[in-house]
Amino acid sequence: MKGSASVQLKDLSIDLGEFRLRQINLDIAEGEYFVILGPTGAGKTVLLEAIAGLYQLRQGRIILDGEDVTRFPPERRGIGFVYQDYVLFPHLSVAGNIAFGLKMQRMDRGAIEERVAETGRMLGIDHLLHRSPRTLSGGEQQRAALARALVVEPRLLLLDEPLSALDPETREGLQRKMARLHHTLGTTILHVTHDFEEAVALGERIAVLNEGRVVQVGSSQDIFRKPNSKFVARFVGMQNIFHGQVHPLEDGHQMLRLGGADVAVVTDLEGAVHGSVRPEDILISRERLRSSARNCFRGRIASIADRGTLVYVTVRVPPDFICVITRRSLEEMELREGMEVYVAFKASAVHVF
């Protein structure tokens, strides 16, 4: 079972007490990194367990590479699974954990050792192979769990909130590691998370899950630019999310180069990244401000969306910045669509990920 598979979920429904998934339909391309985004308690883990064959389906079909695997037991599906809290075998060493799947294939000892070492190197845990999982840090355990799943070359890898139990620094490192792994191995990955940034950083496409239903599927751009429901809009936070390149400056600061604007940022990351600014962190003014904000751009008001006491103003620089102001400010500043204004925000207000 080598290579990566395309995945189709057809009318998948699961009833499990409180959790209920209804008519999930998804089409995931071979080699795609697909993220399911949903709030905690949306039944994401159950969905993955059902795909892996660990739960009986009430209704629906799971198709891998055109083959209906709905009735296959988990061991015949070739689907890897990584749980949120890793679930390493506590009585086996890290090497024993990684070797487990190969032993199940009755591979000979020498070949197993070779593959375990190779996979350990790939995930940067080759120095931990003899250790007991209990002695590893969260990030190390996560790498071990990934190695254990990847060593058998699954057609599809399911990741259940793989980063959410880690501290932010480890998470960032592992997130990039996973992006690289996906790039080299080309395995189809289905990743579930409640974290929007994680979804944007890793997912080629995202499906948003709410109350047991898929409410929107699309690229990250689609979802945060054109949320098709109030739920999605609120869940993604109406954020300003940009994709660009980080360039270090001579004075030790960093510049995030977007389509039309160079934004001063504070980050350790390099290369292609995402940056986001919360709408409430952006100031709008009629004239250029002299302030400590390192970013100030001139743009035109593209639209004004009235949301009661708060008003969302989209300023096209380009790119578009969405700012939130109170109705009173709007009235006092006499802002209208098409008007030329300045937007300003601090370098530290830009979150880079």
Place this chain on the structure above:
Amino acid sequence: MRALFADRMRAIFVVLGSLLVLFVAWPLLRTVTATGPAVLWQTLLDEEVSGSILLTFYASLVATLLAFICGVPLAYVLARVDFPGKRLVEGIIDVPIVVPHSAAGIALLMVFGRRALLGRVFGLLGLKFVSAAPGIVIAMLFVSLSFLVNAAREGFEAVDPRLERVARTLGASPWRAFWRICFPLAWRSILSGMILMWARGLSEFGAVVILAYHPMVAPVLLYERFESFGLSYSRPVATLVILICLVTFVVLRLTAGRKRGDV
């Protein structure tokens, strides 16, 4: 040590608790020290005594192994699956702890006796329970299996079921996921359940004496000597039995505890 007497309440609790510990330890110690090593040695050389001790150990071991074969699967099912009537099954497994053991012996006789159904069926196979070693085994099995089943169930309950699920996604069949993952992780509990069951089987008197007075297991022999010859004759046997049981129990507990100790 100081924490034991941190305040007045604790001090009183310690005193009250000590009474109970003393209540167990004193008679045991008194019996063990009452007989000199020479007399003990002589008692051990008595073939009737050594034979019955060996028979006791052996019968209890067989009972424990039988319980292992059927009890471990039962414990696994009870730990993993919710089904209607599960509480009833758990209750049935616990019943032998609460019924008087002589009553248990009578109950077994009703099924395994010479004229009873199972007694006849096994009789055709040449297996006889009344006044025979197999009777001792089933009596011990009946009164002590709860210990093994409950310990094993607790052991399985402590194993995250997701460990087996991960094993399945890695290509393991349900059998292999059980043997490679679940069983090794529950093994310590199972083993300590086996030791407890075995020890409980050794000490069984009531049920055994009803099914099989002969051949005599150690507790029956002890009783017979006490009835026929009095305290001074039965004491060396009691000392010997207590000593052997204590030593075996301690040794088993220590080796079981050391295995797979925390890293």
